[in-house]
Amino acid sequence: MPKDAAVEEFAGLVRALKARDGRSYEALGRRLSVSASTLHRYCSGATVPEEFAVVDRLARLCGADEEERRALEAAWTRADDARRPPTPEPRAESAPGSEPAPERRPEPEPGPDPAPTPGPELDLTPGPERQTAPGPRAEPSPDPQPHPAPELDPVHARASGLPSERRRRRWGWPGVVGGALAVVVTVALGAVLLPGKAPGRPAAPPAPLTWTVASDLWENGCGHTYLVRRTPPPPPEAADARSWAAAQGAVDGGKTLVRVSVQGKGTAAVVLQALHVRVVERSAPLPWTAYRLDDGCGGAVTPRRFEVDLDRPRPVARARDGYDASGQEGRTIPAVAFPYAVSVGEPEELLVSAGTAGCDCRWYLELEWSSEGRRGTVRIGDEDGAPFRTSGAKGRPVYGYDSVGRAWITGEESGQGG
Template identity: 70%
Template structure:
């Protein structure tokens, strides 16, 4: 089956961006904290990334201009949409006829009589005329003893114009003028919304170690392992949760040219429970890579988890080199983003948690709460002692670690 045209066009643009730099897949992957094989799958069209952040960082690293980055993002959107199943259109809500209340006519609705002791006030420049209501137009006769206006059916109520403007009487106008305020019926003055934070971010919460290694917990036997880029959809369909570790990649950048200083990263656990008695399913065993990216490590089993910066390590050369840990504070702009990789682990907890990022810029400061792609908290559950399975690609079935000859 030929590849989808949108996916092939996106892969072509990614290859063109990579060709601008000339470095190998492995060298670029080290800078982007992804494996060389993952980057190669993007360029070949075998995989469309879950979010655009990693491709945008590749474009910036290879010197692409703003117009090329926009074209790349538009192509990614089309390719991502082509890979997703179409969502069903919601049916329009049907309103029962009994609930369809006709709107009242403001010109024929009854108006209460003024309270006793308050005389009607004629409109400025007019005098009270016997037999005429104040505010009635010239030549309009007052209602007879029956309370009807000529020309209307018997019993019809005429429109009274004794109200001034939008209020119930002259006393209300005088009070409004005295207080120096203007009141609008049915609308209360709302406080102005605070301006948005000067930074933006994207989140990828189904990141696999070295692009291949990860464990999920599932109550029932799930489908075969997906491609890493399709992990989120696979886990959602299978009802699976992260087992033992969640890797979260947060790409942060400013909204404009002005620098935004990132001051610190914190962890907020919002719910704790016992891990579910589900089986553990490993996406791939024996997976390794030459690069261990720098990251923040979080121990969710602690009463107050802390995000601790750790060095990375590059063992791809003849002599390995250390990748210094991220240290706060540091600045980001729209053209100079930063990537934060967070490894959150637990052995005893079914934990739901958020990240909180402190920032300051141009005399302002604040904290943004970062959760999963849909805004919900991240969820990580301990997997120790659970039955573990790996996928046998030849037999096309999940088998236990003892059946596969693997330990642990």
């Protein structure tokens, strides 16, 4: 396969995974611990990852099955080979387990008490001295150090048909010893950490559903209030609200809107049984100033949603109807009623509106599901996996942005009030 074709084949598979997931480059990059621009270069074919591990994590995150991941790994191998210069052929084959032959050096000039000529430093750990040229044999130390354990990687590499360097780059392990240790630790901890895992019983299969979350939404797409410690720069467009808020260290003021998109991963339907709210931390509301980001629009449709009062001791997600006022008579949009079935072809969007006046709350959503005799619960946080955070803004000074004067002005001046 031509070099460019190999790289494009790999990039096409990565683009397909990204399109299947539906999240932005920034959101996916955070999950993979790479920047949005780096992920974009993988998708465009401008760059081939040094290690397959990051691509494998992307495949798992996007719900790829075992066959798709094997095809992706094969495509990465071809693309990686195409981007690298050919490796020079070794001078001679070495027997399994043998040490590389030392580089031949010219014999030293005869002279009194010739010192031994050191060979190439192949072993960096302490051990008995080695001789690579004629000379007096070094006396063994009184308490010799043991030889280091032989490197196992070439054996595994020969068994798989891959060079040892490729094996290390493929999975991102710093060395074979670390890799072997990781396998041992994984096997040892599997019985404890894997859900449903117990001695004599196989691990429970993975959840049959997938979801995406967006938590920097504006009310009807028109506006939102943030609490900020100091005066922020001008407000962003709604699509850039997340990065703007993160740069200011802003916190949702009074209300947080969360949209969760859920769908099945296989042919079987998945039944959503219930939606719960778990508050994991409460403290006093932040004493910061409230800044109202508002486009001044007015939405004709109020979507159906779940309303949550975070000030209650045990908050409950209560389903509410929506309303469409765009027609002449208007119509009610029925609330989501559990149990509710989703599948690959029939996803569902759950909109949650959580509000507080008396706390700085950190909280999660928990979604119960069942499918083909199995049940489970998934915990849903913001796009970074952290809990959502909402702080009461009652009594705080409120500022709106004057686009003509290009300055933040008080709520009374802007007509927004507290």
